Amino acid sequence: MEQFYLTLNYEGVNYEVCVKDLEMANLLLNVSRVIVRVSHAIAKLYPRYVRMPEDLLDEQVKFYNISRLPRIVCVNDGTHIKIKNPGGVDGEIFRNPKGFFLLNVQVMCDLDMKFTDVVAK
Known part of the structure; x- marks a missing residue:
């Protein structure tokens, strides 16, 4: 459980707080x-x-009934999640034009708010 907590906090750019909170300096x-x-x-x-x-037809009907837009199966959204430099050979590919390191995350979900696709690069 501590490892899961560490990973989530690291991905959320809260790594220092996580290590301090869990007193996991030995895991550094x-x-x-x-x-x-x-x-x-x-x-x-x-x-x-x-x-x-x-x-797919049922999903299209559900979306059409609320939006009047045809042939919609799911919706998507994306965000950038700021991360620390992952280092290594490919570390620089995570740097954006403003100089921050980030993950580009896109998710898709159906009308019931269930994920149908997740992409994080």
Whole structure:
């Protein structure tokens, strides 16, 4: 549970507070391993919780009934999540034009607010 908490706080740019709160200074050398392990565990859950609707026509009808827009199956939104420099060979690919390091996250969901797709780069 501490590793999960560490990963979420690191991804939310609250890493220093997380380490202080949990008194996990001994994990400082292993933070990247912890984040990779937890991220992989979350990714394994992806097929179980994230999927396109099985009946696309039903979804289109639901969206049409509230918006009068045809052929809509899901909606999407995106955001930038500020992160610390991940380092390594590819660390600079996360730097935006303003000099911040970030993840570009896009999510899609259906009318019931269930995720149908998640992309984080």
